[in-house]
Amino acid sequence: MDRFSTERLIAERLNEGHLTDLVALHLDPDVSRYLGGVRSADVTKVYVATNMTHWDRHGFGLWALRTKDGAFAGRAGIRHIPVDGVDEIEIAYTFKRNHWGQGLASEIATALTDIGLSQLQLPSVIGLVSVEHVASRRVLEKAGYALEKHTAHHGEDVVIYRIRR
Ligand SMILES: CC(C)(COP(=O)(O)OP(=O)(O)OC[C@H]1O[C@@H](n2cnc3c(N)ncnc32)[C@H](O)[C@@H]1OP(=O)(O)O)[C@@H](O)C(=O)NCCC(=O)NCCS
Numbered sequence: 105m106d107r108f109s110t111e112r113l114i115a116e117r118l119n120e121g122h123l124t125d126l127v128a129l130h131l132d133p134d135v136s137r138y139l140g141g142v143r144s145a146d147v148t149k150v151y152v153a154t155n156m157t158h159w160d161r162h163g164f165g166l167w168a169l170r171t172k173d174g175a176f177a178g179r180a181g182i183r184h185i186p187v188d189g190v191d192e193i194e195i196a197y198t199f200k201r202n203h204w205g206q207g208l209a210s211e212i213a214t215a216l217t218d219i220g221l222s223q224l225q226l227p228s229v230i231g232l233v234s235v236e237h238v239a240s241r242r243v244l245e246k247a248g249y250a251l252e253k254h255t256a257h258h259g260e261d262v263v264i265y266r267i268r269r
Contacts, residue, residue, distance in 0.1 A: 105164060105223070110215045111176065112208065115167035122168040125176040126152060133195050134201050138234045140258065156185055164224060166196070167213065177203050180212045182220050183247060185232065188255055192230050193220065197243070209240070213247040221269045231265040232257060241265070 105167035106117040114121075130136055130143040130151075142152065159165035166181030185194045195216040197209045213231075220229040231244040235254065241263065249265035256262070 105219070106134075108215065108219070110211050113212060114170045114172065115180065115215075116170070117159060117210075118152065118166040118168055118179070118181075120139050120152065120156075122153050122176075123149060123180075125168065126179065129176075129198065129200060131179065132201060135198060138237045138240065139198065155181070155183070164219070169199070171203075176200070177208065180216060182216055182224070182229070182264075184251060185230075187232065187257065188228070192225055193228075193233050194230050197219065197240075204239075209243045210246050213243050217247050217249075217267055221267070226269065228268040232262050233265070234265055236259045 108115050118262055127145045127148045130139075130148045131143050136142045148202075155166045162184065164182050166183065167178055169177045171177050178197070180195070180197040181194055182193060185192050195213060197212050197216070198206055217229060227245045229250050230252070231240070233240045233244065244265040246266070249267045252264045252266045254261065254263055
């Protein structure tokens with residue numbers, strides 16, 4: 105689980121060595137538009153520590169993504185998230201701007217869903233997306249997720265999509 109590949113991506117379990125790439129990723133306003141806005145280097149440092157702890161506690165979490173030539177491409181993962189007071193497990197994916205529009209999010213979403221449902225044997229996995237984030241909603245729909253409900257998350261209108269085993 106620490107490492108896996110898809111057709112075009114290599115996923116490596118999150119570690120401190122990914123901090124510099126993630127700081128740059130989170131400082132891009134286009135990338136961070138639907139992720140709560142740009143994050144300072146300090147905030148991303150805490151983010152990396154928190155997500156490494158998630159791995160230690162649960163045995164799964166975030167991976168850094170590289171293209172097959174070794175270039176950092178983004179991050180993706182499976183994590184616990186409280187939604188309306190319920191402990192859910194979501195898939196998440198974020199790519200550097202220059203990698204958008206090539207089907208990479210769809211590729212990693214399918215792989216994450218397979219890990220969640222088949223390897224981890226989770227009964228279901230969700231996607232949580234800002235209502236107006238058309239591209240990410242499409243990623244979930246293409247990966248077989250069904251729209252479940254609208255709700256508020258950190259004061260933002262979001263939609264919850266779900267796929268069951
Ligand atoms: C959202 C994001 C992950 C999509 O990644 P991507 O690799 O470009 O997505 P894909 O190429 O797999 O495209 C998925 C679908 O969305 C569509 N799409 C992409 N951008 C779109 C846009 N701006 N408006 C409408 N549809 C869009 C694609 O056409 C494709 O659908 P199709 O196959 O039916 O044509 C990427 O833009 C990103 O990293 N954004 C910043 C981080 C983020 O918001 N992450 C998601 C948080 S919920």
